[in-house]
Protein backbone atom coordinates (compact mmCIF):
# COMPACT_ATOMS: atom_id res chain seq x y z
CA UNK A 621 0.00 0.00 0.00
CA UNK A 622 2.74 2.44 1.09
CA UNK A 623 4.81 1.47 -1.94
CA UNK A 624 1.95 2.10 -4.34
CA UNK A 625 1.20 5.48 -2.72
CA UNK A 626 4.86 6.44 -3.09
CA UNK A 627 4.85 5.29 -6.72
CA UNK A 628 1.75 7.26 -7.58
CA UNK A 629 3.13 10.39 -5.82
CA UNK A 630 6.36 10.16 -7.79
CA UNK A 631 4.42 9.66 -11.05
CA UNK A 632 2.35 12.72 -10.20
CA UNK A 633 5.51 14.77 -9.56
CA UNK A 634 7.06 13.58 -12.82
CA UNK A 635 3.93 14.61 -14.73
CA UNK A 636 4.02 18.03 -13.07
CA UNK A 637 7.69 18.45 -13.99
CA UNK A 638 6.96 17.50 -17.61
CA UNK A 639 4.09 19.94 -17.69
CA UNK A 640 6.07 22.78 -16.15
CA UNK A 641 9.03 22.32 -18.54
CA UNK A 642 6.65 22.39 -21.55
CA UNK A 643 4.88 25.47 -20.24
CA UNK A 644 8.23 27.18 -19.50
CA UNK A 645 8.83 27.41 -23.23
CA UNK A 646 6.54 30.10 -24.71
CA UNK A 647 4.21 29.53 -27.65
CA UNK A 648 6.12 30.13 -30.89
CA UNK A 649 4.66 30.00 -34.38
CA UNK A 650 7.07 29.22 -37.21
CA UNK A 651 6.01 29.59 -40.86
CA UNK A 652 7.96 27.97 -43.71
CA UNK A 653 7.33 29.48 -47.17
CA UNK A 654 8.28 27.01 -49.91
CA UNK A 655 7.58 24.14 -47.52
CA UNK A 656 6.89 21.51 -50.20
CA UNK A 657 10.29 21.93 -51.87
CA UNK A 658 13.60 20.11 -51.63
CA UNK A 659 14.67 22.19 -48.61
CA UNK A 660 11.17 22.91 -47.34
CA UNK A 661 10.19 19.29 -46.63
CA UNK A 662 13.17 18.20 -44.53
CA UNK A 663 13.18 21.64 -42.86
CA UNK A 664 9.51 21.12 -41.95
CA UNK A 665 10.49 17.76 -40.43
CA UNK A 666 13.34 19.27 -38.40
CA UNK A 667 11.24 22.18 -37.14
CA UNK A 668 8.50 19.70 -36.14
CA UNK A 669 11.13 18.00 -33.99
CA UNK A 670 12.10 21.30 -32.31
CA UNK A 671 10.45 21.50 -28.86
CA UNK A 672 10.52 25.33 -29.00
CA UNK A 673 7.95 25.34 -31.82
CA UNK A 674 4.28 25.24 -30.75
CA UNK A 675 2.74 25.92 -34.16
CA UNK A 676 4.21 25.05 -37.56
CA UNK A 677 2.68 26.63 -40.63
CA UNK A 678 3.65 25.08 -43.97
CA UNK A 679 3.00 27.23 -47.06
CA UNK A 680 3.72 26.60 -50.74
CA UNK A 681 2.03 27.22 -54.08
CA UNK A 682 1.31 23.45 -54.33
CA UNK A 683 1.51 20.16 -52.42
CA UNK A 684 1.57 21.47 -48.84
CA UNK A 685 -1.56 19.59 -47.68
CA UNK A 686 0.27 16.29 -48.18
CA UNK A 687 3.48 17.46 -46.53
CA UNK A 688 1.52 18.89 -43.59
CA UNK A 689 -0.60 15.74 -43.14
CA UNK A 690 2.55 13.62 -43.15
CA UNK A 691 4.62 15.74 -40.72
CA UNK A 692 1.59 16.35 -38.44
CA UNK A 693 1.50 12.68 -37.38
CA UNK A 694 4.82 12.99 -35.56
CA UNK A 695 4.19 13.00 -31.79
CA UNK A 696 5.96 16.23 -30.90
CA UNK A 697 4.71 19.57 -29.53
CA UNK A 698 4.11 21.61 -32.71
CA UNK A 699 0.63 21.70 -34.21
CA UNK A 700 1.05 21.55 -37.99
CA UNK A 701 -1.12 23.22 -40.62
CA UNK A 702 -0.68 23.27 -44.38
CA UNK A 703 -1.58 26.25 -46.57
CA UNK A 704 -1.58 26.35 -50.33
CA UNK A 705 -1.82 29.24 -52.80
CA UNK A 706 -2.02 32.99 -52.51
CA UNK A 707 -5.47 32.98 -50.87
CA UNK A 708 -4.11 31.11 -47.85
CA UNK A 709 -0.81 32.99 -47.47
CA UNK A 710 -2.23 35.54 -45.01
CA UNK A 711 -3.55 32.85 -42.67
CA UNK A 712 -0.27 30.95 -42.93
CA UNK A 713 1.61 34.04 -41.72
CA UNK A 714 -0.81 35.45 -39.13
CA UNK A 715 0.85 35.51 -35.70
CA UNK A 716 4.17 34.05 -36.87
CA UNK A 717 7.21 34.73 -34.67
CA UNK A 718 9.63 33.37 -37.26
CA UNK A 719 9.24 33.05 -41.04
CA UNK A 720 11.74 30.87 -42.89
CA UNK A 721 11.85 31.32 -46.69
CA UNK A 722 13.24 28.54 -48.90
CA UNK A 723 10.85 29.41 -51.80
CA UNK A 724 12.18 29.71 -55.32
CA UNK A 725 14.17 27.89 -57.97
CA UNK A 726 17.50 26.17 -57.31
CA UNK A 727 20.60 26.11 -59.54
CA UNK A 728 21.46 23.62 -62.26
CA UNK A 729 25.07 22.85 -63.29
CA UNK A 730 26.70 25.79 -65.07
CA UNK A 731 24.53 28.41 -63.35
CA UNK A 732 25.60 30.97 -60.77
CA UNK A 733 23.33 31.92 -57.87
CA UNK A 734 22.84 35.28 -59.59
CA UNK A 735 21.27 33.45 -62.56
CA UNK A 736 18.34 32.71 -60.19
CA UNK A 737 17.72 36.43 -59.62
CA UNK A 738 15.18 36.84 -62.44
CA UNK A 739 12.71 34.33 -60.97
CA UNK A 740 13.49 34.42 -57.27
CA UNK A 741 13.55 38.21 -56.88
CA UNK A 742 9.85 38.40 -57.78
CA UNK A 743 8.95 35.43 -55.54
CA UNK A 744 10.75 36.95 -52.55
CA UNK A 745 9.22 40.36 -53.16
CA UNK A 746 5.71 38.90 -53.19
CA UNK A 747 6.26 36.87 -50.03
CA UNK A 748 7.83 39.79 -48.16
CA UNK A 749 4.92 42.05 -49.12
CA UNK A 750 2.62 39.50 -47.44
CA UNK A 751 4.91 39.29 -44.38
CA UNK A 752 4.77 43.09 -44.00
CA UNK A 753 0.98 42.88 -44.03
CA UNK A 754 0.34 39.81 -41.87
CA UNK A 755 3.26 39.40 -39.44
CA UNK A 756 5.35 42.61 -39.54
CA UNK A 757 7.06 41.76 -36.24
CA UNK A 758 8.28 38.30 -37.23
CA UNK A 759 11.95 37.44 -37.64
CA UNK A 760 12.63 36.56 -41.29
CA UNK A 761 15.23 33.93 -42.26
CA UNK A 762 15.96 34.29 -45.98
CA UNK A 763 17.26 31.12 -47.64
CA UNK A 764 16.19 31.84 -51.26
CA UNK A 765 19.09 32.65 -53.57
CA UNK A 766 20.82 34.83 -54.46
CA UNK A 767 20.90 35.68 -50.73
CA UNK A 768 23.26 38.62 -51.45
CA UNK A 769 20.35 40.23 -53.35
CA UNK A 770 17.20 38.70 -51.81
CA UNK A 771 17.98 40.12 -48.35
CA UNK A 772 18.30 43.70 -49.71
CA UNK A 773 15.06 43.11 -51.69
CA UNK A 774 13.28 42.09 -48.48
CA UNK A 775 14.65 45.16 -46.67
CA UNK A 776 13.36 47.48 -49.43
CA UNK A 777 9.91 45.83 -49.44
CA UNK A 778 9.67 46.25 -45.66
CA UNK A 779 10.88 49.88 -45.88
CA UNK A 780 8.20 50.66 -48.47
CA UNK A 781 5.58 49.08 -46.20
CA UNK A 782 6.92 51.03 -43.20
CA UNK A 783 7.66 47.84 -41.25
CA UNK A 784 11.43 47.50 -41.70
CA UNK A 785 13.36 46.59 -38.59
CA UNK A 786 16.96 45.71 -39.41
CA UNK A 787 17.13 43.57 -36.27
CA UNK A 788 14.63 41.12 -37.71
CA UNK A 789 15.98 40.33 -41.18
CA UNK A 790 18.58 37.58 -41.67
CA UNK A 791 20.21 36.03 -44.71
CA UNK A 792 20.86 32.39 -43.84
CA UNK A 793 24.56 31.67 -44.35
CA UNK A 794 24.70 28.85 -41.81
CA UNK A 795 25.40 26.25 -44.51
CA UNK A 796 28.73 27.98 -45.22
CA UNK A 797 29.60 27.62 -41.53
CA UNK A 798 28.43 23.99 -41.49
CA UNK A 799 30.67 23.24 -44.49
CA UNK A 800 33.65 25.15 -43.13
CA UNK A 801 33.40 23.19 -39.86
CA UNK A 802 33.19 19.84 -41.66
CA UNK A 803 36.03 20.52 -44.10
CA UNK A 804 38.28 22.01 -41.38
CA UNK A 805 37.73 19.08 -39.01
CA UNK A 806 38.64 16.67 -41.82
CA UNK A 807 41.87 18.47 -42.75
CA UNK A 808 42.96 19.32 -39.20
CA UNK A 809 42.01 15.83 -38.05
CA UNK A 810 40.03 17.02 -35.03
CA UNK A 811 36.56 15.83 -33.86
CA UNK A 812 34.01 17.86 -35.82
CA UNK A 813 31.58 18.26 -32.92
CA UNK A 814 33.83 20.73 -31.07
CA UNK A 815 34.80 22.76 -34.15
CA UNK A 816 33.78 26.36 -34.78
CA UNK A 817 34.67 28.50 -37.81
CA UNK A 818 33.23 31.96 -38.48
CA UNK A 819 32.30 32.64 -42.12
CA UNK A 820 31.81 36.27 -43.16
CA UNK A 821 30.98 38.32 -46.26
CA UNK A 822 28.09 37.00 -48.34
CA UNK A 823 26.70 33.79 -49.79
CA UNK A 824 28.08 33.27 -53.31
CA UNK A 825 31.53 32.25 -54.57
CA UNK A 826 34.32 34.55 -53.42
CA UNK A 827 31.92 36.57 -51.24
CA UNK A 828 31.94 33.55 -48.87
CA UNK A 829 34.96 34.19 -46.63
CA UNK A 830 35.73 31.52 -44.01
CA UNK A 831 38.02 32.76 -41.23
CA UNK A 832 40.10 29.65 -40.58
CA UNK A 833 42.62 31.76 -38.62
CA UNK A 834 39.87 32.00 -35.96
CA UNK A 835 38.86 28.34 -36.12
CA UNK A 836 38.64 26.50 -32.81
CA UNK A 837 40.27 24.26 -31.79
CA UNK A 838 43.26 25.99 -33.43
CA UNK A 839 45.48 23.82 -35.60
CA UNK A 840 49.06 24.54 -36.57
CA UNK A 841 49.14 21.44 -38.78
CA UNK A 842 47.64 23.33 -41.73
CA UNK A 843 49.91 24.73 -44.44
CA UNK A 844 49.19 27.84 -46.53
CA UNK A 845 48.15 25.49 -49.37
CA UNK A 846 45.78 23.63 -47.01
CA UNK A 847 44.16 26.94 -46.02
CA UNK A 848 43.81 28.01 -49.66
CA UNK A 849 42.22 24.65 -50.51
CA UNK A 850 39.86 24.78 -47.50
CA UNK A 851 38.80 28.32 -48.40
CA UNK A 852 38.13 27.37 -52.03
CA UNK A 853 36.20 24.22 -51.07
CA UNK A 854 33.99 26.22 -48.69
CA UNK A 855 33.37 28.87 -51.37
CA UNK A 856 32.54 26.18 -53.94
CA UNK A 857 30.56 23.91 -51.57
CA UNK A 858 27.23 24.74 -53.20
CA UNK A 859 28.61 24.11 -56.68
CA UNK A 860 30.08 20.78 -55.53
CA UNK A 861 26.54 19.65 -54.60
CA UNK A 862 24.92 21.15 -57.72
CA UNK A 863 27.36 19.21 -59.92
CA UNK A 864 26.95 15.96 -57.97
CA UNK A 865 23.17 16.26 -58.28
CA UNK A 866 23.67 16.72 -62.03
CA UNK A 867 20.54 18.74 -62.83
CA UNK A 868 18.38 17.57 -59.91
CA UNK A 869 18.86 20.76 -57.87
CA UNK A 870 21.21 22.02 -55.18
CA UNK A 871 21.86 21.32 -51.49
CA UNK A 872 18.60 20.44 -49.75
CA UNK A 873 19.37 18.10 -46.82
CA UNK A 874 22.45 19.93 -45.51
CA UNK A 875 20.57 23.21 -46.09
CA UNK A 876 17.55 21.98 -44.15
CA UNK A 877 19.92 21.06 -41.30
CA UNK A 878 21.59 24.49 -41.48
CA UNK A 879 18.20 26.25 -41.67
CA UNK A 880 17.00 24.31 -38.62
CA UNK A 881 20.15 25.22 -36.67
CA UNK A 882 19.71 28.91 -37.49
CA UNK A 883 15.94 28.85 -36.86
CA UNK A 884 16.55 27.21 -33.48
CA UNK A 885 19.11 29.92 -32.61
CA UNK A 886 16.57 32.63 -33.52
CA UNK A 887 13.90 31.01 -31.31
CA UNK A 888 16.34 30.67 -28.41
CA UNK A 889 17.23 34.36 -28.80
CA UNK A 890 13.52 35.33 -28.81
CA UNK A 891 13.04 33.24 -25.66
CA UNK A 892 15.82 35.13 -23.90
CA UNK A 893 18.47 32.40 -23.85
CA UNK A 894 21.78 34.27 -23.40
CA UNK A 895 24.90 34.06 -25.60
CA UNK A 896 23.32 32.78 -28.79
CA UNK A 897 25.79 33.67 -31.55
CA UNK A 898 25.56 32.61 -35.22
CA UNK A 899 26.92 34.04 -38.47
CA UNK A 900 24.30 35.71 -40.66
CA UNK A 901 24.02 38.18 -43.56
CA UNK A 902 22.45 41.26 -41.95
CA UNK A 903 22.36 45.05 -42.19
CA UNK A 904 25.80 45.96 -40.99
CA UNK A 905 28.37 48.67 -40.30
CA UNK A 906 31.21 46.16 -39.88
CA UNK A 907 32.53 47.20 -43.32
CA UNK A 908 31.46 50.01 -45.67
CA UNK A 909 28.91 47.63 -47.28
CA UNK A 910 25.28 48.05 -46.15
CA UNK A 911 24.78 44.28 -45.66
CA UNK A 912 27.45 41.85 -44.57
CA UNK A 913 27.64 38.43 -42.94
CA UNK A 914 29.44 38.20 -39.63
CA UNK A 915 28.87 36.80 -36.17
CA UNK A 916 25.60 38.10 -34.73
CA UNK A 917 24.36 37.88 -31.14
CA UNK A 918 20.67 36.96 -31.11
CA UNK A 919 18.22 38.24 -28.54
CA UNK A 920 14.58 38.89 -27.67
CA UNK A 921 14.03 41.22 -30.62
CA UNK A 922 16.34 39.57 -33.15
CA UNK A 923 19.82 40.98 -33.71
CA UNK A 924 21.20 42.12 -30.37
CA UNK A 925 24.72 42.84 -31.61
CA UNK A 926 26.46 42.62 -34.98
CA UNK A 927 29.92 41.53 -33.96
CA UNK A 928 33.14 42.70 -35.59
CA UNK A 929 35.47 40.60 -37.72
CA UNK A 930 38.26 40.15 -35.15
CA UNK A 931 41.83 39.79 -36.31
CA UNK A 932 42.27 38.56 -39.89
CA UNK A 933 45.22 36.76 -41.48
CA UNK A 934 46.90 38.29 -44.56
CA UNK A 935 45.03 35.76 -46.73
CA UNK A 936 41.69 36.73 -45.18
CA UNK A 937 42.42 40.48 -45.49
CA UNK A 938 43.06 39.94 -49.18
CA UNK A 939 39.86 37.86 -49.51
CA UNK A 940 37.89 40.60 -47.76
CA UNK A 941 39.09 43.31 -50.13
CA UNK A 942 38.44 41.21 -53.23
CA UNK A 943 34.86 40.24 -52.28
CA UNK A 944 33.60 43.78 -51.73
CA UNK A 945 33.02 44.72 -55.38
CA UNK A 946 30.87 41.68 -56.21
CA UNK A 947 28.97 41.80 -52.93
CA UNK A 948 28.15 45.50 -53.30
CA UNK A 949 26.89 45.05 -56.86
CA UNK A 950 24.62 42.13 -55.78
CA UNK A 951 23.25 44.26 -52.95
CA UNK A 952 22.64 47.21 -55.29
CA UNK A 953 20.96 44.93 -57.84
CA UNK A 954 18.48 43.80 -55.19
CA UNK A 955 17.79 47.33 -53.97
CA UNK A 956 17.26 48.59 -57.54
CA UNK A 957 14.88 45.73 -58.37
CA UNK A 958 12.76 46.36 -55.28
CA UNK A 959 12.65 50.12 -55.81
CA UNK A 960 11.79 49.94 -59.51
CA UNK A 961 9.35 47.02 -59.67
Ligand SMILES: NC(=O)C1=CN([C@@H]2O[C@H](COP(=O)(O)OP(=O)(O)OC[C@H]3O[C@@H](n4cnc5c(N)ncnc54)[C@H](O)[C@@H]3O)[C@@H](O)[C@H]2O)C=CC1
Nearest residue numbers: 654656657658659680681722723724725726763764765875
Ligand atom coordinates in the same frame (compact mmCIF):
# COMPACT_ATOMS: atom_id res chain seq x y z
N1 LIG B 1 20.96 30.07 -48.41
C1 LIG B 1 21.50 28.92 -48.72
O1 LIG B 1 22.55 28.55 -48.17
C2 LIG B 1 20.87 28.02 -49.72
C3 LIG B 1 19.86 28.47 -50.52
N2 LIG B 1 19.25 27.65 -51.42
C4 LIG B 1 18.17 28.21 -52.23
O2 LIG B 1 16.90 27.82 -51.68
C5 LIG B 1 15.91 27.89 -52.71
C6 LIG B 1 15.04 26.65 -52.71
O3 LIG B 1 15.78 25.52 -53.05
P1 LIG B 1 15.08 24.06 -53.16
O4 LIG B 1 14.22 23.81 -51.98
O5 LIG B 1 16.14 23.11 -53.50
O6 LIG B 1 14.13 24.29 -54.44
P2 LIG B 1 12.82 23.47 -54.85
O7 LIG B 1 12.49 23.84 -56.24
O8 LIG B 1 12.98 22.03 -54.50
O9 LIG B 1 11.72 24.06 -53.87
C7 LIG B 1 11.30 25.38 -53.93
C8 LIG B 1 9.86 25.45 -53.49
O10 LIG B 1 9.45 26.81 -53.58
C9 LIG B 1 8.10 26.82 -53.98
N3 LIG B 1 7.70 28.11 -54.49
C10 LIG B 1 7.92 28.69 -55.69
N4 LIG B 1 7.31 29.89 -55.73
C11 LIG B 1 6.74 30.08 -54.53
C12 LIG B 1 5.96 31.12 -53.96
N5 LIG B 1 5.66 32.22 -54.65
N6 LIG B 1 5.53 30.97 -52.71
C13 LIG B 1 5.82 29.87 -51.99
N7 LIG B 1 6.52 28.84 -52.48
C14 LIG B 1 6.98 28.96 -53.73
C15 LIG B 1 8.03 25.71 -55.05
O11 LIG B 1 6.68 25.31 -55.27
C16 LIG B 1 8.90 24.64 -54.40
O12 LIG B 1 8.13 23.74 -53.62
C17 LIG B 1 16.68 28.11 -54.01
O13 LIG B 1 16.62 29.47 -54.36
C18 LIG B 1 18.10 27.73 -53.65
O14 LIG B 1 19.06 28.35 -54.46
C19 LIG B 1 19.63 26.34 -51.54
C20 LIG B 1 20.63 25.83 -50.76
C21 LIG B 1 21.36 26.63 -49.83
Ligand SMILES: O=C([O-])CC(=O)C(=O)O
Nearest residue numbers: 727795857858859870871
Ligand atom coordinates in the same frame (compact mmCIF):
# COMPACT_ATOMS: atom_id res chain seq x y z
O1 LIG C 1 24.77 26.46 -54.44
C1 LIG C 1 23.55 26.69 -54.53
O2 LIG C 1 22.98 27.08 -55.53
C2 LIG C 1 22.74 26.49 -53.29
C3 LIG C 1 23.43 27.15 -52.17
O3 LIG C 1 23.32 28.34 -51.95
C4 LIG C 1 24.40 26.36 -51.42
O4 LIG C 1 24.40 25.12 -51.47
O5 LIG C 1 25.22 26.98 -50.71
